[in-house]
Amino acid sequence: MAPAFLHVNDLGKSYGDVRAVDGISLEIPRGSIYGFLGPNGSGKTTTIRCIMNIILADRGEILFDGRPLDRTLLDRVGYLPEERGLYRKMKCAEQLAFLATLKSVPRKEALRRAEAWLERLGLGEWKDRKVDALSKGMQQKVQFAATFLFEPDLVILDEPFSGLDPLNVETMRDVIREQNARGCTIILSTHMLAEAEKLCDAVCLIEGGRKVLDGTLQDVRANFPLKSVRAAYAGGKEPPARLPGVAHRAFQDDSWRLTLEAGADTDAVLDALRAAGQLTLFAANRPALDEIFLSVVRERRAAAGTEAAS
């Protein structure tokens, strides 16, 4: 994997007695789409605001490319905040151009790009309309354009898909992929794990202000035991009722879902299945991110609960 573009080292931030972020360390690889995941209130937004230097961290170190964030670096970083922020009374193109000039894009160039982006997102006719007149989804697209307009090297998206319909989510996903292909490193903060799974190369899960696990998507999955496989026979034949290492079977979506016993040998299961007939499908049912995270978070909370009880 490429060397880290953004280093966060032992970041801490408290609001009064509440430790919002409690010693988080991250390494975000250059050119990756990095999923910054966690339930609501886990400290994602606070971490991001610290990274963007909008609020000052109590402790810890943040390095971009080995340098602390300064004003010149700020012009290379885009930020889509969780709560959308646009001037309601300003025209769309004007607004985009203004936000881009704050990132040191010359005004004329900013206006040209603003119109191009609006055109591309299907908002060409709206460029001279005030933001007020736009629907929520459209406003969200404008905000998206503002984040990428100045061609940043790093973009932090805080819950980018909330409030968008599936069609718009698809458009935004395309934008993210395309910008990533251009070389932009993207941090995607979300609690929608299915979305993260579709986009991210690497992920990090935080809970209660602390990091729970991180790594590439493959590593995270590999470290998590396989819980089920799917299988199907030619002619729709049923698999044998009793198989070694299989706890339960159920027919689901044109194939059989076989729930494995803990520590079951997948090779043995495959051999047993093949002995019973001609397989048309045998696949490891990879655990979805949300399954993994749910179980991890539950485990941690249960552990914290027994700790507190004892």
Added chain:
Amino acid sequence: MKMLAIIRREYLERVRTKGFVISTLLIPLLMALIMVVPMLTMQSVDTRNTIGLIDPSGEYFSRLDESLSSQEDLHVSLIPLPVTGGDVAAATAGMQDQIRDESLDGGVVIGDDFVGTPKATYYSRSVSGSIVRDDLQPALDRVLRQARFARAGVPDSLHAFLSERVAWESLSVGDTGEATRRDEGGVMLLAFTLIMMLYMMVLVYGQQTLTAVIEEKSSRVVEVLLSSVPSSQLMFGKVVGIGAAGLTQVAIWTAAIFVMAGQGLSVGGISFDASYLTPMILGSFMVFFLLGFLLFSMMYAGVGALCNSIQEAQPFATPIMMFVIIPMMLMTLVLRAPGSPLATVLSLIPMFSPILMFMRVCLASPPLWQVLLSWVLMSATIWMMSRAAGKLFRVGILMSGSAPNWATLIRTLRQPD
């Protein structure tokens, strides 16, 4: 560069609104109306008031009428009322009936021996009616004086000599040492127009800063902005942009006043005198607006950074407003003796200077060093305010939750960065 973009946006977004254009045009128009309408009505008062005279001796009607007709700009036409059998009371009652049914606008009763006991009683539906009194009183005075001269045996040739009145002229001594003539009424009117404008503009534009900061905060734009510019640049950019819009409006209005004064318009006999609008007065008007605005908008910006809505800002906005209202109440005090030590001290208090020092500049030509000192003191206060506001901006701008109070504000100011 980035701050310029913020100033530009803040300025254009304001100047382009309909409200700005309308108020910029409407105020001079209103001022013109205020000046022109009384002039027109003055002329239309030409329809004279018919005033009855009850004069038991019958000697004075012709003299009074003659005396009146020597006056310019007359609003009264006098008619004699009959007094049958010397019954003044009956005649007066009859006159009152006529006033009641409006066949007379008013009536005057003088005694049998007017020269011995010079007393006149005026009857009308409204007691005010100053136009009639202003015409009748001097006319009666003249009649009395002539009758007394005659009684004392003063020769006619001396009448004019003895009746001569003092010719009064007000001159104001400026810093340049030359004395210039001033029409006191005109000077006061202009001065108060300028002071009211200053007062209004400082408040209106100061509060615009408050609204703008709160709007940015509640629409969450501020988070996007802070990911691009430091909070200090954001704050100064906003304040300067709004101030520039205010200055534009003030400049247009000042020009309008200048033009109108140049037309020699007058209100109720008080004439404007363009020469009164010296470069010192116009220049210090601009400076006091700018410094006053900066002073108040810094306070408003700091307060705005803590608040999430205009409602939340109310408890802070009222005390700030007091800083503008108190000098308005002290105006008469300073007006009575603009050069007194008390007036000097009050007008040097930075929060009061825009109104009190400017009033002294308009009316009393204070020493230049005092004016400059007030500018220095204001600038120093602005600098301190901007530091405090910057701090509130940095720490408070992302605060949300419960409504802030003075304790929150002080705690925030004391917080280390």
